[in-house]
Amino acid sequence: MVHFLHPGLSPRNLVPPDAQKDAVGCCVVQEEASPYSLVNICLHAMIENLEKLCSERPDGTLGFPEHWSFPQEVADRFLAVMTSQGKLTDKTASIFQGNQMKLKLVNIQKAKISAAAFLKAFCHHKLIELDATAVHTDLPVPDIISGLCSNGWIQQNLQCLLLDSASIPPDSRPLFFGQLTGLRILSVFSMCFHNEDLASVSQLPRLESLDISNTLVTNISALLNCKDQLKSLTMHYLKCLTMTRPQFLAVIRELRCLIHLDISDHRHLRSDLAFHLLQQKDILPNIVSLDISGSTCITDQAVELFIQQRPAMQFVGLLATDAGYSDFLTTKKGLRVAGGANISQISEALSRYRNRSCFVKEALCRLFTETFSVQITMPAILKLVAIGMRNHPLDLPVQFTASACALNLTRQGLARGMPVRLLSEVTCLLFKALKNFPHYQQLSPEQTAQLEEELVMAVKELLAIIKQKTAENLDDVTLLFTLKALWNLTDESPAACKHFIENQGLAIFIQVLENNIAEVREFSSRLVTEDMMRHISSLLHSKEMEVSYFAAASRYCQMLVEEGGWQLLCDIREHGEVDPLVQQGAASILSDFRMHFLNYQSPALC
Structure with missing residues (x-):
């Protein structure tokens, strides 16, 4: 239509990536270029007109006509779309009361509903999964557990409970998870979760997967109670751990059923537990996935030896470490690596760590470097950048770095190879970032002071490269981007200009100009x-x-x-x-x- 209205414009021909070389990119193009499903279009239309379709009860809540009913799969999806659009409130949650909706998979992420509304709307259903990640403080964890335990069927059959970043009032100790005997998967990431809570959880008879990342746990010895059934254990950034290294390794050694272990860390915590874990030969015999991103003292040699002793391994997390750069780790078939050595490792990191802002930022920094002069369209990578921006809207480093990556991936002719819907989403996310950070320009004085040492080294290294290229009379892309980098560093930056002068920058640039024909x-x-x-x-x-x-x-x-x-x-x-x-x-x-x-x-x- 646009082409016919504006005949001067050439039609936009989207050429998908070669499926042989970029299968993921090809799938993204097909997905983004395809129309939305009829079910999704109908659900969005219903949610947009919810108050017109519903009648209002005396208490102000909404209800569908009595003769309406929804299949279970449609009801689950309807709730998920409502939640993602921020439309789930006490007023609208009431449509899930009664038997018109039959729910199994309940998603109330970040929803603002009260404990009373949660009890009335969801706790009479036969739930097998509840995702209450970052739910509003009006619905604290004790009320969630109490509501679930009010239904005997749920107590025995609820299999998955996600409570990441959910709130707990200071006076509600301890948490009674023990009544949810059917639980197989439990996540309490970034929750106020203590040793006594871990002791209670470890008694669950069917527990197979546990995430206690960024909690207040100081000792993991209680996990020995479920050593014969626990298959997946995630302990990212276990900042309060007080166990000695031998004590910690002794517990891990007993968890012989583990197929996934995550002891990744923030780089600044400087934990060496992973380094010592790699040295153990009689540990984790059935491991398939090991995540040690952010750990210190990690080397390619140690990681390779660990993997060779466990040939069934399929994944290793090495982002923000010194490992991942050897031929073994960059080319081994069947082994996925989340790291920073190449685009493949970076995309794996962006996919795996989409909910961890510290690693999203790290991966985006590596991606910016890798895509600085990219000349091929990478829709799958751009979509991962968009996911990172969408998941961390108030994290300034993530938004700032992601916007730079988006520019690299869409500059000049690259945008023509991207699906319009994906470009539209990225554009909306960029505007949202501008709205969330209206006064941000570059760095505040405190951040600049922290970067002073790095700035000195950067100027020295860049000048050394220019001096070498000038002496060798080499005019290549390295020289071009080195000159651009120095230009950006010294533009309106007195500190950088000072280091430039003190490191014979003027003399070096005079040599450059003498070799310039103009x-x-x-x-x-x-x-x-x-x-x-x-x-x-x-x-x-x-x-x-x-x-x-x-x-x-x-x-x-x-x-x-x-x-x-x-x-x-x-x-x-x-x-x-x-x-x-x-x-x-x-x-x-x-x-x-x-x-x-x-x-x-x-x-x-x-």
Whole structure:
């Protein structure tokens, strides 16, 4: 339609990635370019018009017509869409009362509902899964557990309970998980969860998967109570752990049924537990997945030896460590690595750690470097960037780094290979970031002070690269981006300029200029030709901002003045037989740069 309304525009032909080389990217293009399912369109329409479709009860809550009913799968999806759109409230949750809806998989992430509304709307259903991640404080964990335990069927059959970042009032100790005897999966990530709570949970007869990341647990010895059944244990950033290294390893050694273990850490905690775990030969015999991202002292050699002793391993997390760069870890088939060595490892990290802001930021930093001069379309990577932005809207480092990655992945012609719906989502997320951080520019003084040491080293290293390239007379992409990096570092940064001067930056740049043909005076006159003027004029109207900007560079105009080129521009502007575009370009140069050279002593500018 756009093409027919605007015939001057070429149609947008989307060329999907080669499925042989980029299967994931091909799937993303097909998914994003396909229309939404009819079920989703209907659900969104119903939620948008919910108050028109429902009647209002005397207490102000909503209810569907009595003769309406929903299949269980549709009811579950209807609730999930309501939750994702922020439409689940005490007023709307009431539509799930009674038997019109039959729920099994309840998702109330980040919903703002009260304990009374939760009890009435959901606790009479035959639930097998409840996701209450980051639910509002109006619904604290004790009330969630109490509501679930009010239903005998749920006590015996609820299999999965996710309570990440849910709140617990200070006076509600301990938590009574023991009544939920059917639980197989429990996650209490970033919850106020103590040793006594772990002792209660470890008694659950069917527990197979447990996540106690970022909790207040100091001792994991209680896990020995479920050593014969526990298959997955996640302990990311267990910051309060007080056990000695031998005590910790002794417990892990007894958990012989584990197929997944996550002891990843924040880099700044500097835990060496993973390093010592890798040295053990008689530990984790059935392990398939090991995550030690963020740990210290990790080497490729130690990781390789551990994996070779356990050939069934399929995943290892190595982001924010010194490992992951060997040929073994970058090329081994059947082994997925979350790390920073290449695009494959970075995409794995973005996918695995989408809910952990510390690792999302780390992966995005690596991605920015890898995609700085990318020339191929990578829709799957852009979608992962979008997921990171959507999951952490109030995390400034994530939003800032993700926006830079989005620019790398869509600059110039790369955006044409991206599905429009994906580009639309990224654009909306960028606007949301601008709204959430309206006053942010670059770094505050405190952050700049923290970076002072890194800034000195960066300037030194960049100048050393330029000096080497100049001495070798090499004009390559490394030199180009090194010059750009120094430009960005010193722009409006007195500290960086100071380090630049103190490290002989001026002398090095004089050498660069001496090797630049535009700065060699005996050659400059050969550049001032009518053909060159025509070309420069056409470049002034380029759609690429950098091209038009540099075409109008003030140094070139100064050279024109010195060599009589300014008069040539005047002649081009005045001659009627010259191409109008060239005349316009000449006039633009004369008008736009006259004010820049008012102090330059030349009658041509007076």
